[in-house]
Amino acid sequence: MDQPSKLNTNLWRYWPVYLVGLGSVGLGAVALASVEVPLRPFVAAFYNLILFLGAWLPLTSILAGWEIVTNRPESPFAHLREHFFTREYWKRQLHFLPIVACIALFMINFSAMKSAIPLFHAYKWDEAFIAWDRMIFFGQDPWRLLQPFLGYPIVSSLMSGLYHLWILLIYAGCVYMGAHQPNDMLRIRYFVSYFLCWSVIGVVMAIWLASVGPVFMEPLFGDTTFAPLMRYLEAANEEYPVLVLAVQQQLLDWHATGDFGLGRGISAMPSMHVSLAVLFWLGMRDLSRVAGWIFGIYAWIIFIGSIHTGYHYAVDGIIAAAVTWVIWWAVGRIYPTSRAPRPN
Template sequence: MNTVTLFNVRPTFDWLFLALVAIVVAVCGAILSVYGVPFDGPASYVVNAVLYLISWFLLELPSYGMALRTSRPESPLAFTGTYLKQRWPIYRDALPLVISLIVFMPMFSKMKAGVSLFTQYTWDATLIAWDRAIFGTDAWLVLQPIFGIPIVTSALSVAYHTWVLLIYAGSIFFAAYWRSLRQRFFLSFLAIWTIGGIAMAVGFASVGPAFAEPLLGNPTFAPQMAYLREANEHWPVMVLDVQETLLAWHRSEQFGLGRGITAMPSMHVALSMLFWLAMRHVSKAAGWFFGIFNAVIFVGSIHLAYHYAVDGIVSAILAVVFWFLSGLITDGRSGRREPAGKFQSVQA
């Protein structure tokens, strides 16, 4: 088998997308270097790669288990080799997109952590005013009679942090297993992170309710934080430790994977909205599940003091706009499953 066939290096969308990501990463790296943020070695990229590979492995296990159960081979080792050889086209075709994710996410985190280098956090007062104009008061107070129960708060905090699975397992799903949506999904994905998560995060620099007092000296949300700490005495509210860690990283100017404080727009809401828009094409049940999950993330973003309500509203609109535009670019391709993503029996 020659090299071109083995690695599929034709100028497909996947490779063009990788080139686009490489340009974005290079530009971001150059901007950070101007502000004195050096390349801090491969550690973040290695960690990110491991997370994606583990996610890919776990997603592949059901197919492997089904093949193993169907074939019942005498030699599991030989069977595994044959299985991997048969599945190689799927892995090969997804590889450019996975590489894109591996190199992009740590750079995004560095840009997010560097927002305070580029500008001042000046938008919180405006965002608070917008929330009050819409709801008549701070949005968390509107939600508090319904969700202000320690066990509910704890459950929301768990759900809020399972969101990270969308970045890893969710992206692998569209890269490898639902190929007819991959172009539309990944164009929307990149737009959300770059235009929303970087450009708009700088343009609307804000810290959010949890960090308003420690970073801006604004005690508006001290009662909300007091409730979260009190709820934590009854049921674990895992966001509190994460918020303390983010604050410590910010104060020590540490740039790395998963770091950075910004409120507008909410990447949690934008990405969960994107998954709802995409998963509706996978199945009706998946659409319902991710629609509910998106609603939970939106409520959690406010109740857990990460975001103002307008952060989530703007983010949801952004996701819809990017999904629509990427649909025009890719001719609005539907969610029809392609043969390469299907399980095929393996003979060993």
């Protein structure tokens, strides 16, 4: 029998990613069918795939520019040819295609599952999470403790913008980890952890611990506990744009109409914003100490911003970060990677 080609062997090396990714897609499809949620997976997945591939060219251009700025070669074109026009580089791009196809399919299922949470489990955990927050933070709602530091319209606008930039961790972040960084073991560890975080934290735990979060307590349940926070954000929006407010209203509209499309759904616990920010930090710190610091700080900003913008209780982020770390640690027992070495 002919031996498998090196290319096929390399592709097969990613079988844990395909297994976890496609397994999550299949289980999600079965779960959605059980509650009669219709899906148009191939049309929606194609649109999602275009978004991922659309991130490839600008990210590659940025990385190429960074190579030139940091290395200052005598011949920029020759330097870029050595980095971006090699057989190994283009094999890495090819290897990423089936991974990104799995992600595109999975994210469609995830959006539908998130939108369908009320069909699986009623939203009934919010009061418990409010109590947990107050128990941890000395009887106070955490947003009130942050307000003396963040309660300025321009600061709230900035936090809102940084919170929205999180979407780049899905698209540009996946493209970077899958197509541009050369560490095979890190790639496998990251994407197996990626699918497990979305599946365990974003689906299983989100359904089990179904909650709507501070921003939606008043419009959905008539609970005015967080009305002062939302009134402040609305007033701040009169001076500087607080981008989350329009998105929050859109989520409410989609929830009211039962729209199960990409990016829909209301769910607070646990916070996938925090989970993905922590996961990306864990991956990047294995590549670069500086990148680890940058994305570690960004993960903290996402955690604090999730509270200040009313999306989440503090415990949403705390639990998400803890479970993400456990998943990263557990996958690392099979696919170990090392942190970037410290300078002498």
